[in-house]
Amino acid sequence: MQPIISVTNLSKTYKSGFSALKGVDLSIRRGEIFALLGPNGAGKTTLISIICGLVNPSSGQVLADGHDIVTDYRAARAKIGLVPQELTTDAFETVWSTVNFSRGLFGKRRDPALVEQVLKDLTLWDKRDTQIRMLSGGMKRRVLIAKALAHEPQILFLDEPTAGVDVELRQDMWKLVRGLQERGVTIILTTHYIEEAEEMADRIGVISKGEIILVEEKAELMRKLGRKQLTLSLQEPLASVPPVLASYDLALEAEGNELVYTYDTKAERTGITALLQDLSQANIRFKDLHTSQSSLEDIFVSLVRDRR
Ligand SMILES: Nc1ncnc2c1ncn2[C@@H]1O[C@H](COP(=O)(O)OP(=O)(O)OP(=O)(O)O)[C@@H](O)[C@H]1O
Numbered sequence: 001m002q003p004i005i006s007v008t009n010l011s012k013t014y015k016s017g018f019s020a021l022k023g024v025d026l027s028i029r030r031g032e033i034f035a036l037l038g039p040n041g042a043g044k045t046t047l048i049s050i051i052c053g054l055v056n057p058s059s060g061q062v063l064a065d066g067h068d069i070v071t072d073y074r075a076a077r078a079k080i081g082l083v084p085q086e087l088t089t090d091a092f093e094t095v096w097s098t099v100n101f102s103r104g105l106f107g108k109r110r111d112p113a114l115v116e117q118v119l120k121d122l123t124l125w126d127k128r129d130t131q132i133r134m135l136s137g138g139m140k141r142r143v144l145i146a147k148a149l150a151h152e153p154q155i156l157f158l159d160e161p162t163a164g165v166d167v168e169l170r171q172d173m174w175k176l177v178r179g180l181q182e183r184g185v186t187i188i189l190t191t192h193y194i195e196e197a198e199e200m201a202d203r204i205g206v207i208s209k210g211e212i213i214l215v216e217e218k219a220e221l222m223r224k225l226g227r228k229q230l231t232l233s234l235q236e237p238l239a240s241v242p243p244v245l246a247s248y249d250l251a252l253e254a255e256g257n258e259l260v261y262t263y264d265t266k267a268e269r270t271g272i273t274a275l276l277q278d279l280s281q282a283n284i285r286f287k288d289l290h291t292s293q294s295s296l297e298d299i300f301v302s303l304v305r306d307r308r
């Protein structure tokens, strides 16, 4: 199937001379939830802003549902809803009028029933006649989402939708995003909350210093890069790993009180049985043990660190 968004060799150099995107290629599949991860300043907002037509690319091409975002801007933009990172709203308008206005901007005919539903989904219905400046920060963020949904976009960008919102709103947002996906909307989100990507995304892209360094199915990423660790709490601390155990990937932690064995989850054998036998032979006793698996966060941190 043709991707719903295809970005080809996209570069952006800001007037300051700063090169924020360097030859980015990216395809977004129809109907997926794609999480774009990257440290501050990596180029996430720049990339989203170009796709949404708010920033001009320096070179390269972007197609949104087949429409070129430069030469066929209106058609491309009509497909897209954007929840921006920065809170920018018309302070003196009411919730109701600002959301209806957003719909009108895309040349869509008025549809009060639809706007009512969007406001209800976002628990904003009670606030419909309130001026935006009277809302709390989290409610303002909900208004931004309502505005982005008002013209029924097929593609929704959420640039850090849950930065600084409470747990309840975050969970509401996740529910909302899943509901949109069920209705066929493609969702691209950026986030600094790795657990959000872990929870929501079908695929994950990592961007660092203006370059996409990885795009992968979430499940595959976790499987490929996931390492498991077995931690043994020793009865007696060790000064060093005994030479007889040199063939294992072992590290001493907690001042010699813990022996940590790292193994590959894909490998046919974990080596745990042999390790435990060898430990016993070497007269090393332990009082407790547990295993842990590297999280997406560990994977992400090591990917980005390796590029520094
Ligand atoms: N208008 C601009 N003029 C010059 N440089 C800019 C401009 N906008 C962004 N940049 C620079 O481009 C780089 C990428 O910024 P961008 O906002 O895309 O990062 P980001 O990945 O969204 O970061 P964050 O996680 O902090 O939101 C940064 O170094 C930023 O300073």
Ligand SMILES: [Mg+2]
Pocket: 044, 045, 046, 085, 159
């Ligand atoms: Mg940003």
